[in-house]
Amino acid sequence: MKPQAPRVLLLALEHSGALLFAVILVTFGILQPRFLAPENLVNILLQSSATAIVAIGMTFVLVTAGVDLSVGALMFIGASIAGRMALAGGSPLLVLPWMVGVGVIGGALNALLVTRLGILAFIATLGTLNAGRGLGLWISQTRAMNLPDSFARLGAERWLGIPLPLLVLGILTAIAHGVLQQTPFGRQLLAMGQNPEAARKAGIPVRRHLAAAYMISGGCAGLGGVVALTQLGAVSPRFGEFYEFDAITAAVLGGTSLFGGRGNIFPGALLGAVLVKSIFNGLVMLQADPYLFPMITSVIIFIAVLFDSLRRTWIARLRTRTVLPPPAPSV
Amino acid sequence: MDPAPIPTPLLRFEGIDKAFDGVKVLRSVSFDILPGRTLGLVGENGAGKSTLMNILGGNLRPDAGRMVWAQSPYSPQSPADAARTGIAFVHQELNLFPNLSIAENLSLTRFPTHGPFPWIDRKALHHRARELLGRVGLDAPPEMPVERLSAGERQLVELAAALGTQAQLLILDEPTTSLSAREIGRFFELLARLRSDGLTLLFISHALADVLRHCDDIVVLRDGAVAAAGRVTDFDVPKVVQRMVGRDLAQIFPQSRRSPTSPHPSGPPLLDVRHLSQPGILDDISFQLHHGEILGLAGLMGAGRSELARILFGLDPCRNGVVLLNGIPLPSGPRQRLKAGMAFLTEDRRTDGLCLEASIADNLTLVGLRRFVRNALGWLNRPGLADTVRTLRGAVRVTPSARDSQPVRTLSGGNQQKVILAKWLVTQPRLLILDEPTRGIDIGAKFEIYQLIRQLADDGAGILIISSELEELIGLCDRALVMARGRLRDNIPRAEFSQERILQAALPA
Numbered sequence: 001m002k003p004q005a006p007r008v009l010l011l012a013l014e015h016s017g018a019l020l021f022a023v024i025l026v027t028f029g030i031l032q033p034r035f036l037a038p039e040n041l042v043n044i045l046l047q048s049s050a051t052a053i054v055a056i057g058m059t060f061v062l063v064t065a066g067v068d069l070s071v072g073a074l075m076f077i078g079a080s081i082a083g084r085m086a087l088a089g090g091s092p093l094l095v096l097p098w099m100v101g102v103g104v105i106g107g108a109l110n111a112l113l114v115t116r117l118g119i120l121a122f123i124a125t126l127g128t129l130n131a132g133r134g135l136g137l138w139i140s141q142t143r144a145m146n147l148p149d150s151f152a153r154l155g156a157e158r159w160l161g162i163p164l165p166l167l168v169l170g171i172l173t174a175i176a177h178g179v180l181q182q183t184p185f186g187r188q189l190l191a192m193g194q195n196p197e198a199a200r201k202a203g204i205p206v207r208r209h210l211a212a213a214y215m216i217s218g219g220c221a222g223l224g225g226v227v228a229l230t231q232l233g234a235v236s237p238r239f240g241e242f243y244e245f246d247a248i249t250a251a252v253l254g255g256t257s258l259f260g261g262r263g264n265i266f267p268g269a270l271l272g273a274v275l276v277k278s279i280f281n282g283l284v285m286l287q288a289d290p291y292l293f294p295m296i297t298s299v300i301i302f303i304a305v306l307f308d309s310l311r312r313t314w315i316a317r318l319r320t321r322t323v324l325p326p327p328a329p330s331v
Numbered sequence: 332m333d334p335a336p337i338p339t340p341l342l343r344f345e346g347i348d349k350a351f352d353g354v355k356v357l358r359s360v361s362f363d364i365l366p367g368r369t370l371g372l373v374g375e376n377g378a379g380k381s382t383l384m385n386i387l388g389g390n391l392r393p394d395a396g397r398m399v400w401a402q403s404p405y406s407p408q409s410p411a412d413a414a415r416t417g418i419a420f421v422h423q424e425l426n427l428f429p430n431l432s433i434a435e436n437l438s439l440t441r442f443p444t445h446g447p448f449p450w451i452d453r454k455a456l457h458h459r460a461r462e463l464l465g466r467v468g469l470d471a472p473p474e475m476p477v478e479r480l481s482a483g484e485r486q487l488v489e490l491a492a493a494l495g496t497q498a499q500l501l502i503l504d505e506p507t508t509s510l511s512a513r514e515i516g517r518f519f520e521l522l523a524r525l526r527s528d529g530l531t532l533l534f535i536s537h538a539l540a541d542v543l544r545h546c547d548d549i550v551v552l553r554d555g556a557v558a559a560a561g562r563v564t565d566f567d568v569p570k571v572v573q574r575m576v577g578r579d580l581a582q583i584f585p586q587s588r589r590s591p592t593s594p595h596p597s598g599p600p601l602l603d604v605r606h607l608s609q610p611g612i613l614d615d616i617s618f619q620l621h622h623g624e625i626l627g628l629a630g631l632m633g634a635g636r637s638e639l640a641r642i643l644f645g646l647d648p649c650r651n652g653v654v655l656l657n658g659i660p661l662p663s664g665p666r667q668r669l670k671a672g673m674a675f676l677t678e679d680r681r682t683d684g685l686c687l688e689a690s691i692a693d694n695l696t697l698v699g700l701r702r703f704v705r706n707a708l709g710w711l712n713r714p715g716l717a718d719t720v721r722t723l724r725g726a727v728r729v730t731p732s733a734r735d736s737q738p739v740r741t742l743s744g745g746n747q748q749k750v751i752l753a754k755w756l757v758t759q760p761r762l763l764i765l766d767e768p769t770r771g772i773d774i775g776a777k778f779e780i781y782q783l784i785r786q787l788a789d790d791g792a793g794i795l796i797i798s799s800e801l802e803e804l805i806g807l808c809d810r811a812l813v814m815a816r817g818r819l820r821d822n823i824p825r826a827e828f829s830q831e832r833i834l835q836a837a838l839p840a
Contacts (some may be wrong), residue, residue: 183449184442187435191428198426201390203411203440262432 016307017253017268020300021275026121028282032187033287044161044274044281049165050228052273055250056176057220060213062251063180065195065260066121068217070110071247073132075225075240076103079135083145084233092151092230099224099229106132107218111211129244145235155230163225169270172223176216177266190211193260249301250276258305278286334676339498340386342418346396351475356382358556359396364500369522369532371542371563374552375575376800380535382534383552384502388420412643419498421489421506424550429478434460436477437492463491463670467521479627483514498840500523502533507541519545524683537631538839539568551575574834576801576830598622602762604643607652612638614817616652620762625784625794627808629801629833635817636797637678640764644668644675645793656762672761674698676751676768678797684751685739692735695763699757719757727753728779744775752783760825763787764795769803777791801830813837 012019028035037089054071061068078099085095106128113124180186192199192206200206225240232239252258253275254268279300283293340363361720364370374380385391387398389407397403400416407413413420426784427436434456437678442454469487477485486506493501503522507515522545526532536542542549543563551559551574559566559574600619607616613635620626627822629638641647643654645665654661656671665675672729677684685694696703696716703719705712720735727749729742737746748768755763769777784807788794798804804811805828813821813836821836 044384055496061443178450182451182453184440184451187431187451188439190430191435191439194428195426196428198428201410201426261428324634 001043003216013331016304016311017255017271017275020304021271021278022255022301024275024278024300025133028278028285032282032285034157035282040281040285044278046163046231047170047281048273048277050224050231051243051246051250051277052169052270053172053227054224054247055254055269055273056172056265057217057224057273058244058247059176059251059256059263060180060189060216061121061267062193062248062256062258063190064210064213065196065258066114066210066213067258068107068110068124068221068246069122069125070106070128070132070246071217071221072104072240072243073129074106074218074221075099075228075243076136077132077139078222078225079229079235079239080140080145082229083140083147083165086147086151087145093153096226097120100219100223103218103220103222103225104215105218107215107223108211110218111214113216115207115210130329135316136239140235140237142237144237147233147235149233151230152233155227155233165231168223168227170290172220173266173270176220180263180265185209185212190197190261191263194259245301246273246276249297250268250302252301253304257311300320332713338365340364340399341401342405343399344383344396344397347383347386347393347398348395349379349386349391349393356555357386357393357532358553358554360555360557361396362550362557362560364531364533365548366499366531367526367529368547369526369534369545371546371549372533372535373539373542373549373571373575374558375801378553378575379838380552381504382555384420384504384535387413387418387502388687402664407831414496414498415497417497418502419493419496419500420502420504421486421493422504427477427485427489427492429476432465432476433480433488434473436488437463437473437495439492441495455827459495460491463495464488465523466494467491468517472699481512486510486514486518486725490521498530499522500531500533502535504535505537506534507536507538507710515541537621538836539571540838543568544570572834576834600655601657602643602795603655603658605653605655607639607642607649609638609642609647609649609651612817613642613649615636617821618812618822620793620795622761622791622793623808625788625808627798627804627811628795628797629799629804629811630814630837631839632799634814634837636814637766638817639814640675640766640795640797644673644764646675669698670757672758673764674755674758674760674762675764676755676766678766678770680744680747680751685747687740688738690736691724691729691733691739691742691750692716694725694739695720695754696757696819702757723753723756726756727783729753742767745780748780749783752780756787759790760792762795764794765794767797767799769800777803801833804828804833805830815839 025036034040041141054075058068081102082099085098086092110121110125110128113119114121114129142221154164159167162170170200177214180189186205188199191202192209196206221243224243228240229235236270250272251263251269253272254264254270255269276297279297280293283296288296342364343362343363347357347360348355360379360383372380383389386393387407389409389412405416407416415498428439431439437460438456441839443452443459444450445452448645457473464471464473464487467487467490469484469491471480471484477488480488490506504789507518510518519541522532522534534542534546541564546563549559549561549563549566549571551571553575559571598621601622601624602620604616604618607613616639618626619813628636628639642649645661645663645668652784656673659671661671687699689697694720700711703712704710705715717735724735729749731748733742733746739750742750752768768784769780784794784796796804796808809825811823812819813823813829813833815837816839821832823832
């Protein structure tokens with residue numbers, strides 16, 4: 001193998017998300033020029049905001065080499081409670097904060113299962129996913145609930161000309177990016193994902209940080225639920241379904257590794273969420289067969305995850321263990 | 332020499348005992364570490380150095396004895412306790428986080444922040460990093476990710492991290508194994524400078540010449556006990572080696588007085604290894620192994636012995652060279668080698684050699700399972716299996732109290748190893764590669780395993796055995812190869828065996 005080849009390949013793998021994004025935009029733009037119209041681009045952003053918010057929370061869990069499958073279910077529980085409260089006459093500002101609270105509590109439960117009982121994150125959150133959907137159905141009595149107009153108005157509200165969902169997303173992105181990149185907590189989270197044993201030895205409070213990561217993920221799921229609810233104006237029994245899949249996809253497309261230790265919120269998770277939703281949006285505009293949507297998105301996701309594993313094998317191969325002294329550096 | 336007043340020890344070990352599963356690894360270890368000096372701690376692999384350091388670092392608790400730090404009792408419950416006390420470790424396996432920057436690695440649990448806000452003060456962070464990097468003489472930007480550094484540079488970052496904890500006692504565990512000769516020279520200059528700043532150093536190394544040249548005091552561990560201690564000026568390399576190994580062989584191998592087997596190196600070789608090279612791991616390895624011969628492979632940890640074994644068995648790739656079995660070149664991959672009559676017992680028997688939750692019977696018959704297929708449907712011949720299990724258990728004397736259906740996990744290390752050896756008896760391998768077959772096994776079980784190995788060889792199999800216990804190699808083998816840094820350094824016939832000669836070849840020049 002020539003020494004240059006892996007470096008170019010690595011560079012491509014590192015930016016696989018951006019590459020895919022470019023390919024998708026150009027492809028849809030050629031097939032349907034209206035796809036690139038400014039109003040459609042804003043539309044895509046609006047459609048992405050809930051997924052992006054959930055993906056941002058998910059990134060905190062993924063960098064620890066964990067996963068949170070329960071996000072969609074937590075959105076649903078929160079929305080069901082909010083729906084009941086709203087129908088009983090609660091105003092949006094009174095009702096919606098509960099959804100975030102429900103998410104944080106659900107995240108705390110996940111954290112308990114993972115850090116205290118030592119259950120694998122995948123299994124623990126798969127459990128809370130199923131239990132959570134059941135609980136949501138019970139609370140909502142499996143009925144669809146149409147919320148008062150005051151909720152939907154909130155979703156269409158603009159502040160200084162910026163749609164409220166985008167404003168929420170922007171503020172959350174700034175904070176989350178800062179926390180991951182610029183706080184001791186964020187950096188220690190990345191260290192834990194890279195090598196939990198060494199992190200423990202270094203004196204990082206591994207369990208406490210892990211718990212915080214799941215609670216952040218739950219809280220972001222709740223906030224994502226708020227945005228989705230105000231955009232839809234209704235709670236259906238399928239509210240929040242498949243958000244875990246979209247959020248993990250968005251995070252991975254944005255350069256977060258499922259193996260932990262690597263995570264990116266801005267532009268990563270944000271870009272990933274927009275990418276996922278532009279595929280959806282583009283397919284709708286092309287009037288593709290809706291039954292094909294899941295297959296097409298899945299293929300794209302598999303490619304993204306494949307890149308992630310490839311990146312790991314390549315990095316590992318570039319750093320094979322050596323026992324011989326390295327050749328003297330030529331000065 | 333004028334006897335200077337003996338200073339109060341910075342750290343004192345008093346009668347430390349430690350046993351794992353009934354095997355004693357530390358026996359009443361007592362010695363002092365004096366402040367402002369460098370203590371060299373030497374001993375063979377398995378002499379108890381790592382266990383002692385794990386106790387010192389709060390990862391393990393001693394069974395008996397105590398430690399005294401600056402005249403007050405010291406009993407760490409966690410690595411954090413050790414760090415608070417003022418003890419810092421520079422490990423053989425690096426504990427850095429390659430995904431983070433140098434500066435972040437140096438301040439991982441002590442990030443400077445902007446006043447009351449949790450935001451990292453990057454300026455202060457990089458300033459601190461530059462200062463620490465300056466102390467270890469590494470010229471690299473603080474924001475560079477550690478994954479871009481060489482092994483030697485990472486070692487310096489690790490040292491800088493230890494300095495950053497304001498430690499009084501610095502434990503250096505084989506810090507020079509990954510360094511080039513020039514880097515080693517610079518490293519010792521650096522250590523001398525740190526000591527003159529008032530730091531106390533504990534230096535663990537196999538490089539005896541370096542220990543004698545750069546340390547003030549020396550402690551030799553052997554079989555978990557202090558075999559010698561004193562000033563380095565009272566020692567030289569042969570004396571240290573003698574203390575490291577010095578023991579009468581007859582005590583360990585009372586049965587090695589077996590009838591001298593006929594000299595084997597005649598006829599065509601069973602295994603012929605020609606010019607094996609893999610960059611960074613092996614450098615031009617050539618040797619032969621004959622039918623009925625037990626060939627030992629000696630060397631220090633990291634010399635490339637296990638890597639050679641894995642390559643021979645086709646588990647790892649190899650760039651150059653050929654391996655011939657009975658004159659026929661071996662195709663790649665372990666499956667083909669199993670078919671050709673090779674077997675490999677890895678050094679980690681619990682994860683690589685056994686299905687721990689499966690029963691003794693299932694483990695015993697795992698390798699040869701195809702031989703028990705009864706008909707075209709692929710059904711197993713259960714009575715035949717049971718017969719075989721009975722025969723095998725008799726042959727290797729797995730403890731009679733255990734039922735065939737009992738999970739292997741519940742057996743002692745010695746019995747587990749017997750199960751592994753026995754399962755290969757089914758296929759009657761022609762070449763058996765054993766990596767540390769008696770590690771962590773009590774002396775009684777060792778004898779039975781030695782006998783089993785000898786019996787396999789007498790039946791015509793060739794045996795390649797990797798061991799870090801020199802007594803074992805000398806007692807068991809017909810010939811020994813010595814590796815160091817990926818190269819074959821010596822090829823010693825049984826008549827010329829001596830621990831000194833093997834160690835001399837195994838120690839880095």
